[in-house]
Amino acid sequence: MLTIDRATYDGIVAHxxxxxxxxxxxxxxxxxxxxxxxxxxxxxNAAGSPTFYEFDSTELLELYKEMWDRDEEPVVIYHSHTATEAYPSRTDIGLANEPGAHYVLVSTREHGNNEGPVEFRSYRIVDGEVTEEEVTVVDEQPVSN
Structure with missing residues (x-):
């Protein structure tokens, strides 16, 4: 299950x-x-495409260096689908190389960049196997000890 705070959820949807x-x-x-x-x-999106996303390799390398310095890891990797449902494509599955991450897909097919709900779904993708998981949105992330 993915537990995500409201501000992060709203930020992903807004993006x-x-x-x-x-x-x-x-x-x-x-x-x-x-x-x-x-x-x-x-x-x-270095691809600048309505049907494909690609992280800019330089930007991604910088992010990984930053996460390494901060003792962080990618917990969620997200992207949007603009004309199809929020389900990983074969390309998405092939690009999924972080077995511990939650892969979030947001579909903007119904309302585009206008007001209205989106489809927000999360998956685990390990060795090409896709498993959908529940998403719980909370006011704030619980603080761990």
């Missing part, structure tokens, strides 16, 4: 709507081994 009709992408970093998504990092 997806803002970048529509192109796919948006980003990472939510959190403390290593915590499974707590805490720091939203919006990334640039």
């Amino acid at each position: 997806a709507k803002r970048d529509h009709p192109d796919e948006a992408c980003g990472v939510v970093a959190g403390p290593e081994s915590s499974d707590r998504p805490e720091r939203l990092v919006e990334m640039v």
Whole structure:
């Protein structure tokens, strides 16, 4: 199950709507081994495409260096689908190389960048196997001891 705070959820949705009709992408970093998504990092879709996303390799390398320095890991890897449901494509499954991450997909197909709900779903993708998981949105992330 993915537990995510309201501000991070809203930030991911806002990014997806803002970048529509192109796919948006980003990472939510959190403390290593915590499974707590805490720091939203919006990334640039280097592909600039409505049907495909690609992290900019330089930007991604910098993010990983920063996470390493802060003892963080990618807890959530997200992107949007602009014309299809929020379900991983074969390409998405092939790109999924963080077995511990939650893969969030947001579909903006119904309302685009206008007001209205989106489809927000989370998956675990390990060795090409896709498993949908429940998403719980909380007011704030619980603080661990």
